[in-house]
Amino acid sequence: VERVKAEQPGIGFNAVTEEFVDIIKAGIADPAKVTRTALQNAASIGGMLLTTEALVADIPKKEPANAVPPGDMDY
Incomplete structure (x- = not known):
């Protein structure tokens, strides 16, 4: 392979x-x-x-990244 x-x-x-050669x-x-051969395969x-x-x-949907809440918010 290296020679080729x-x-x-x-x-x-x-x-x-x-x-x-x-x-x-x-x-x-x-x-x-x-x-x-390439044309035959393409036509096939x-x-x-x-x-x-x-x-x-598959059409990928672009979804926005989730927002990270600030660290000082409590639930």
Whole structure:
């Protein structure tokens, strides 16, 4: 992991040849395939949201902090 962090961007480990190579030139990571997969996943989630009849969302309510009474007040 440290070796991969030290390498230039785009350099990764090829497990088949056990070498550090440019992953795009070696055909390991195809930018078009990555983009296509991201779009497919986004469309899948969008379709799920459109066909789901209920969506759970949490909207936090801002509540004022409780006031601390002064120390000299007796009850």
